[in-house]
Amino acid sequence: MTIAERAVLRAAVSDLNARSAAGDPAAFYGQQLLLSRIYALSTQLPEGPTAEGSTFVHEVLRLLEQATAAAEDAALEPGALDAAPTEPSAYLSWLKKSAREHRVYKHPYYREFIRDHATADDLRNYVIQESVVDGRFDDLLATMQVGTSGDAKMEIAENFWDEMGNGDPSQVHTHLFNQIFRVFDIPAQELERSLTANALLSGNLAVLLCRYRHLYPEAVGFLGMTEWLAPERFVHVVHAWERLGLPDVGIVYHKLHITVDSRHAAGWFHNVVVPAATSERMRRAIARGTLWRLNSSARYLDERMPDLATHRPV
Structure with missing residues (x-):
């Protein structure tokens, strides 16, 4: 060239x-x-x-x-990164409070549409969009842990080992997630052409933050918030799956993550976030990654949210 x-x-x-x-x-x-x-x-x-x-x-x-x-x-609110407390425990409480007050928290896409109105085709499309993060969470963890040490590295390693099915190939989480593709007969070549711009963005942001060492604290915030939000969201996915009578093999991943991600999020916050929060630079960067996740997830879910009037029975 x-x-x-x-x-x-x-x-x-x-x-x-x-x-x-x-x-x-x-x-x-x-x-x-x-x-x-x-x-x-x-x-x-x-x-x-x-x-x-x-x-x-x-x-x-x-x-x-x-x-x-x-x-x-x-897209960040002016001054959003300047409002964080300096004391680590108070900082963690502030992060969680920021998430609870964000419009993406308990978003109606999950609580209303997925839970009570989604069809099998809707769930099929949902799984395709979610594949950009859920389908490779193990690789994201493997990438972001490079260069870490101590409790943070151990927490990421434990999280990764859970993703690896604790050594059982049949329980590897990406394998379990891929079972959903088999239920819905989703070929690999369909995935990319079906992804929306905001779904692509979600996956790209995760890779961006995990691959660069100077963005490690942003990855801490981004992935930590991803795991913290997942259990409540997945409860609604499981409810929809069972409402539609879909094969049990396809919902193992979501059922597992309702409990696993709750534990992972707690460990992540206390073993990765709190120790790092003694540094002003880390506090600001973790908050940045957290807000990137909240904001991008809100835009993604807004895009996916249909007019419920068209899904309610007459």
Whole structure:
């Protein structure tokens, strides 16, 4: 590739980012799809030659990552990161309070639509969108723990080992999650083309925060909040699954995570968040990652929330 060709492609990516920032839905989708495909170069084993080591691909990657991070920061309420208490226990209480007061907490998508109105097709689409995080949580943990030590590393390791089924291949959580694909006959090639821009963003943010060491505290906030919110949400998924009489094999993952994620979230908060909260830099960054998760999840669920009037019986 010539210098001129590189310049043209850089300009095209910059234009895509600018249009996405201006609110162009097609540009936002294109931006997140391209970012997801580049991440796949380093998160999936290749079947042949790849562009993983390309310096130009890395240059494009950084343009996309910086634009994505800037958009999330722009969505933060002014002063939101300055309000955190300095005492670690009080800081943890503040984080939880911020989540409980956020509009995404107990979102009606789960409490109303999924629980009482979702059809089997709705659950099929739900699982496809959720695959970007739930379907690779073990790899996210493995990536984010690099460079950690002490109680934090042990907590992440315990979490990871649970994801690995505590050594039982049949109980590996990604394997259990993939059983849902079999229930709904979802082929691999359908996954990417069915993902929305906000679903792609959810997965991209998780990879972004876990792969860079300087964003480790943001990953702590992002993944910790993901696990804290999951149990209550999954209760409604299980209720819908049983209401529809779907095969039991497909709901094992969600049933398991109702209890496992409650324990993981408690351990995460007390063994990872609280010790780190003695540092002002860590407090601010953990809060940033937490709010990125809350805000992006809210936009994702708003997008998925249908008009319930069309789902209620006459």
